[in-house]
Amino acid sequence: MRKHLITTITAGILGGALVLAGCSTEDGQGHQGHEGGSLTSAPASSENEMDHSSMEHPMDGGPAPEGITEAPSPKFPVGTEVTLTADHMEGMEGAKATIAGAFDTYTYAVSYTPTTGGDPVNDHKWVVQEEIKDAGDERLADGTEVTLEAEHMEGMEGAKATIDSSTDETVYMVNYEADGMTMTNHKWVVESEIQLAT
Structure with missing residues (x-):
């Protein structure tokens, strides 16, 4: 009995440590990425607004996926100071960032239903x-049904998804700070969502 109690307590502590940031939409019109990077959850304000507060987004995105090709001569090399123009997360647009990786691959916006349940996520970038x-x-066509192996948020890995759109722009991992949180190896922003810091 004592061993079971210790195991239960340990599992609870480890599980709690993984909860780093809630994820929710701003306008209910679709989930472009990882909006709502605060440490507290925001409840849905209407029946049409999606609540993704149960999804967790790690502060450290980890290494680039195996097999991805580094860009040989990216517009923004690793270490470049940039300003983000993407609005995937609250506090991201206008944030100063540092390029942590630049890659040549196809990049997709997808819609999927989390494996953990809840509302569908629309137009997740990227x-x-x-x-x-x-x-x-080969580049996947819009409308293709796929299975995700990304681990950007809870419920994403293993989820069935549909390709909404794609790009062959250079794609980047970035380190940046927003709303008092430091995000490292954040995946992903594409070249058109970045400009040189001024």
């Missing part, structure tokens, strides 16, 4: 070719 199960080397 996942790369190497984060899609059995994607092969």
Whole structure:
């Protein structure tokens, strides 16, 4: 009995440590990425607004996926100070960032239903070719049904998804700070969502 209690307490502590940031939408019109990076959850304000507060987004995105190709001569090399123009997360647009990685691959916006349940996530930006199960080397067409292997948020890995759109722009991992949180190896922003810091 004592061993079971210790195991239960340990599992609870470890599980709590993984909860780093809630994820919710701002306008209910679709989930472009990881909006709502605060440490507290925001409840849905209407029946049409999606609540993704149960999804967790790690502060450290971890290494680039296996098999991805580094860009040989990116516009923004690793270490470049930039300003983000993407609005995937609250506090991201206008944030100063440092390029942590630059890659050549196909990058997709996808819609999916989390494996943990809850409302569908629409137009999530972004996942790369190497984060899609059995994607092969060819660019996937819009409307293709796929299985995600990305771990950007809770409930994403293993989820069935549909390709909404794609790009072959250079894609970047970035380190940045927003709303008092430091995000490292954040995945992903594409070249058109970045400009040189001024």
